[in-house]
Amino acid sequence: MSLGIISHATCRLHEMGATHPEQPARLDAIAERLESSGLEARVSRYEATRVTREQLLAAHDERYIDLVYEHAPEEGLVWLDGDTAMNPHSLAAAEYAAGAAVMGVDLVMQGDVGQVFCPVRPPGHHAVNRGAMGFCIFSNVAIAAYHAINHWQLERVAIVDFDVHHGNGTEDIVSGDDRILFCSSFQHPFYPGTGADTNVPNIVNMPLPAGTDGTGFRQAMTAHCLPRVEQFEPELILVSAGFDAHRADQLAMLNLVEEDYTWITREIVRLAAASAEGRIVSCLEGGYNLQALASSVEAHLEAMIDRE
Numbered sequence: 001m002s003l004g005i006i007s008h009a010t011c012r013l014h015e016m017g018a019t020h021p022e023q024p025a026r027l028d029a030i031a032e033r034l035e036s037s038g039l040e041a042r043v044s045r046y047e048a049t050r051v052t053r054e055q056l057l058a059a060h061d062e063r064y065i066d067l068v069y070e071h072a073p074e075e076g077l078v079w080l081d082g083d084t085a086m087n088p089h090s091l092a093a094a095e096y097a098a099g100a101a102v103m104g105v106d107l108v109m110q111g112d113v114g115q116v117f118c119p120v121r122p123p124g125h126h127a128v129n130r131g132a133m134g135f136c137i138f139s140n141v142a143i144a145a146y147h148a149i150n151h152w153q154l155e156r157v158a159i160v161d162f163d164v165h166h167g168n169g170t171e172d173i174v175s176g177d178d179r180i181l182f183c184s185s186f187q188h189p190f191y192p193g194t195g196a197d198t199n200v201p202n203i204v205n206m207p208l209p210a211g212t213d214g215t216g217f218r219q220a221m222t223a224h225c226l227p228r229v230e231q232f233e234p235e236l237i238l239v240s241a242g243f244d245a246h247r248a249d250q251l252a253m254l255n256l257v258e259e260d261y262t263w264i265t266r267e268i269v270r271l272a273a274a275s276a277e278g279r280i281v282s283c284l285e286g287g288y289n290l291q292a293l294a295s296s297v298e299a300h301l302e303a304m305i306d307r308e
């Protein structure tokens with residue numbers, strides 16, 4: 001079965017200012033690499049549909065959803081938090097970003113494709129139940145997890161988040177829900193400062209000191225995340241695929257390289273094959289060095305395609 005790529009042109013139109021690191025050029029860099037590497041010819045392309053209000057309500061407080069819709073500007077920027085703004089296209093981009101993740105769940109559950117990657121923005125893993133945060137408006141991955149549970153009646157969904165930042169928003173939304181296992185590796189201490197003290201059965205946090213390289217990352221994943229996912233026997237694995245732990249990424253201080261993204265992706269593929277019929281839906285989160293982002297996404301997709 002093939003790899004599906006789901007996005008929407010509107011995700012490129014969301015813009016928070018010329019100097020903001022979470023910029024449209026990130027999607028261009030990924031698209032160009034898909035072409036130049038030949039991957040584009042080996043994937044199935046899908047255009048995202050918008051997330052529905054009902055799907056949003058499974059992860060977000062109604063008052064927050066209303067606030068986002070009411071504050072969406074017709075011109076200029078409206079700031080939702082110190083790092084997160086909406087331009088006139090941002091609400092639609094956020095609807096398509098979350099909608100892509102939901103569609104990804106539908107495609108793998110229907111068996112149309114084996115795995116899915118969603119190169120979308122805004123990202124999602126810092127958006128909490130009641131608020132935007134850290135470049136994120138809606139919690140794309142948590143919304144997808146609840147769609148899998150509510151629409152497809154899945155009983156166990158695992159989320160693996162290897163972005164350099166703690167997935168505090170995802171944790172906020174799924175904490176205490178034993179149908180979801182959330183594993184997050186992240187630089188600590190670092191933005192957003194959460195995660196190291198969490199003590200909740202369905203949350204597996206892996207704080208890593210600045211300077212940690214692939215060896216330390218693989219040790220933490222092997223000791224904490226991978227065995228818990230295996231034991232959990234998820235019927236679907238969602239991935240918060242941030243690539244800002246790459247050593248070339250200036251936003252943070254971890255030292256991963258492309259081979260580490262190949263490694264963690266192969267491990268996720270192995271776990272998905274064991275209990276989830278191979279089903280993986282991976283959503284782009286961070287990754288701000290355009291070269292490193294493009295080559296790391298390529299490594300991630302190659303490892304999903306090359307699963308035999």
Ligand SMILES: [Zn+2]
Nearest residue numbers: 163165244286
């Ligand atoms: Zn990040």
